[in-house]
Amino acid sequence: MRSFDILQSTRRLHKWGADEFNQGWKTNMKTKLQSIVLVLIGFVLGCNDFIIVGILSDVSRGFNVSTSQAGFLVTLFALVYAFSTPIVNTIISQFNRFRVLVILMGIFIAGNTYTALAPSFNQLIASRVITALTAGPIISLAMSFATVIVP
Numbered sequence: 001m002r003s004f005d006i007l008q009s010t011r012r013l014h015k016w017g018a019d020e021f022n023q024g025w026k027t028n029m030k031t032k033l034q035s036i037v038l039v040l041i042g043f044v045l046g047c048n049d050f051i052i053v054g055i056l057s058d059v060s061r062g063f064n065v066s067t068s069q070a071g072f073l074v075t076l077f078a079l080v081y082a083f084s085t086p087i088v089n090t091i092i093s094q095f096n097r098f099r100v101l102v103i104l105m106g107i108f109i110a111g112n113t114y115t116a117l118a119p120s121f122n123q124l125i126a127s128r129v130i131t132a133l134t135a136g137p138i139i140s141l142a143m144s145f146a147t148v149i150v151p
Helices: 002-054 056-062 067-092 097-117 121-149
Strands: none
Touching: 002 056, 002 067, 002 097, 002 121, 056 067, 067 121, 097 121
């Protein structure tokens, strides 16, 4: 009778260990995937913020404006980003964070598409304002998700 109890306990322990391993593996993969998505969001936002600096001369030639006027796109983006982020974050704080992130990412993608297709310099300025309005809150939400995903 004693050896039967030991055998049963061993089976339960083995089964529990396998289940725990499988659950840990699934959780670990989910955490890695979520972390990768957050890193990609940060990368895309960083590229969006600063890629314009490298192509200012091309932008100025394409829209027939001076390089200093094209440089205004960088200044305007930074100012809108800095001043709007706390305000927009205060407004969106009462809503579901995940839904807000998805909506803001959609607006961000639309703003960047508008940037790529802008036929005039004024429309390019408007598109940069749209992306600046969403970039700050997106990075804030991504940081708050990061603290939840990886304790």
